[in-house]
Amino acid sequence: MIHQAVLVIGAGIAGIQASIDLAQMGFQVYLVERSPSIGGRMAQLDKTFPTNDCAICILAPKMIECAGHENVNLLTYSEVVAVEGHAGDFRVRVRKKPRYVNLERCTSCGECVEKCPRRVPDDFNVGLSRRRAIYLPFPQAVPRKMTIDAEYCLYLVNREKGRCRLCEEVCQAGAIDWEQQEEIATLNVGAIVVATGFDPYDVSALEEYGFGTISNVITGLQYERLVSASGPTTGELSRPSDGKHPHTVAFIQCVGSRDVNYNPYCSSVCCMFATKEAILANEHDPKTSSYIFYTDLRAGGKRFQEYIARAQEEYQVTYIRARPGIIGENPETGDPIVRYEDTNLRKVQEMEVDLVVLCQALIPRNGQQEVADTLGILLDEYGFVHTPERLLRPVDTSVPGVFACGYCQSPQDIPDSVTQASGTAARVAELLLRE
Numbered sequence: 001m002i003h004q005a006v007l008v009i010g011a012g013i014a015g016i017q018a019s020i021d022l023a024q025m026g027f028q029v030y031l032v033e034r035s036p037s038i039g040g041r042m043a044q045l046d047k048t049f050p051t052n053d054c055a056i057c058i059l060a061p062k063m064i065e066c067a068g069h070e071n072v073n074l075l076t077y078s079e080v081v082a083v084e085g086h087a088g089d090f091r092v093r094v095r096k097k098p099r100y101v102n103l104e105r106c107t108s109c110g111e112c113v114e115k116c117p118r119r120v121p122d123d124f125n126v127g128l129s130r131r132r133a134i135y136l137p138f139p140q141a142v143p144r145k146m147t148i149d150a151e152y153c154l155y156l157v158n159r160e161k162g163r164c165r166l167c168e169e170v171c172q173a174g175a176i177d178w179e180q181q182e183e184i185a186t187l188n189v190g191a192i193v194v195a196t197g198f199d200p201y202d203v204s205a206l207e208e209y210g211f212g213t214i215s216n217v218i219t220g221l222q223y224e225r226l227v228s229a230s231g232p233t234t235g236e237l238s239r240p241s242d243g244k245h246p247h248t249v250a251f252i253q254c255v256g257s258r259d260v261n262y263n264p265y266c267s268s269v270c271c272m273f274a275t276k277e278a279i280l281a282n283e284h285d286p287k288t289s290s291y292i293f294y295t296d297l298r299a300g301g302k303r304f305q306e307y308i309a310r311a312q313e314e315y316q317v318t319y320i321r322a323r324p325g326i327i328g329e330n331p332e333t334g335d336p337i338v339r340y341e342d343t344n345l346r347k348v349q350e351m352e353v354d355l356v357v358l359c360q361a362l363i364p365r366n367g368q369q370e371v372a373d374t375l376g377i378l379l380d381e382y383g384f385v386h387t388p389e390r391l392l393r394p395v396d397t398s399v400p401g402v403f404a405c406g407y408c409q410s411p412q413d414i415p416d417s418v419t420q421a422s423g424t425a426a427r428v429a430e431l432l433l434r435e
């Protein structure tokens with residue numbers, strides 16, 4: 001028996017693309033996403049290299065197409081908890097967390113958010129702003145419905161006290177549902193696609209770079225949120241300590257990657273996203289000059305080298321071959337001071353800048369080991385999904401019928417994730433249509 005249905009785990013750009021392709025081919029798709037909305041990391045980006053297209057403008061129509069497809073069954077706020085069976089015939093159990101909001105009734109008007117008194121760090125804005133305990137993760141979220149974060153909701157953390165419930169009071173649609181319980185769904189599928197993506201590496205481990213102690217040292221993902229119109233400053237590039245527009249920005253490459261002390265591999269996208277972010281700094285304010293401190297430039301994709309040339313010629317971006325040793329701070333101005341050896345000039349130098357952006361290593365998502373254990377697949381030494389036949393079957397995992405695409409299996413950018421997702425859909429079809 002070969003079930004004509006597929007489980008896709010993770011709804012970033014890779015999982016979304018694989019789901020759309022499979023749904024178009026006529027297979028039933030169960031797309032399981034751990035967070036309240038689909039979209040993944042791409043939803044957090046401002047523009048995308050090498051075209052500088054607006055990320056959410058490209059992603060949002062895909063999210064809507066995917067969620068609205070008659071063959072796609074979206075299971076958000078859900079996780080796979082058990083899998084048994086074999087290629088063609090898997091039995092999967094999925095746990096759906098309660099949102100405490102009735103999705104049919106919620107109109108996402110936002111009244112509840114305004115009244116909610118509990119403020120918590122906003123993950124979507126990488127801690128640069130605060131959200132409420134009841135929230136919409138981002139304006140283009142799909143489904144566009146509220147979720148109550150049970151970890152922080154004043155009522156849910158201590159029901160006996162019966163405190164708060166303001167969201168319930170103001171919700172005219174009567175959508176708040178305190179009785180919602182965890183649900184378990186059982187699915188029968190013929191194949192499984194893993195597309196669980198990446199997390200940014202915690203760079204506070206590299207104490208010499210001052211992340212967490214020097215205010216004007218931020219990460220690449222935080223920078224994306226700062227320049228984004230839907231971000232905490234509505235797109236104004238202002239530095240954290242005093243709100244000043246930075247006119248000199250230093251981007252440090254390979255922070256925690258290509259380093260045997262942390263992650264020896266190359267995270268693959270940082271040379272290009274630093275170039276993009278430097279271009280954006282200059283577009284936001286033409287008086288801005290950027291300095292990219294690189295180990296060696298990796299610009300292997302289509303039109304990537306030309307993109308770097310444009311950054312140098314049109315946007316005042318200077319590339320310095322150096323791995324800074326330490327970042328200090330001018331106590332009067334709050335300006336970070338980068339100390340480095342320029343390995344082309346063989347000179348130790350210092351540069352005082354307005355803002356430092358650490359382009360941190362990207363690592364497999366937390367929970368990747370649990371996903372691997374549940375599916376019985378192997379991970380490589382860095383925690384990415386092991387694909388044993390890398391040359392000729394690059395999306396096949398160590399378990400027949402289970403495939404992997406996107407960043408969860410190897411560092412890669414959006415075009416490569418999309419290509420790999422479509423390749424995965426083709427491999428799944430080949431398996432499911434077999435006589």
Ligand SMILES: Cc1cc2nc3c(=O)[nH]c(=O)nc-3n(C[C@H](O)[C@H](O)[C@H](O)COP(=O)(O)OP(=O)(O)OC[C@H]3O[C@@H](n4cnc5c(N)ncnc54)[C@H](O)[C@@H]3O)c2cc1C
Nearest residue numbers: 010012013014034040041048049196197198406407413414
């Ligand atoms: C600062 C920065 C800037 C970048 N800029 C660009 C750019 O300009 N151009 C470009 O091409 N690339 C860029 N990238 C790279 C790009 O973000 C990735 O290539 C892309 O997001 C990979 O997509 P993905 O679907 O594989 O993973 P993700 O986007 O990480 O999506 C994975 C999804 O899986 C979900 N998930 C995880 N675990 C589970 C689980 N156990 N169960 C269910 N769901 C789960 C997650 O919640 C998430 O929604 C940038 C990266 C960074 C860090």
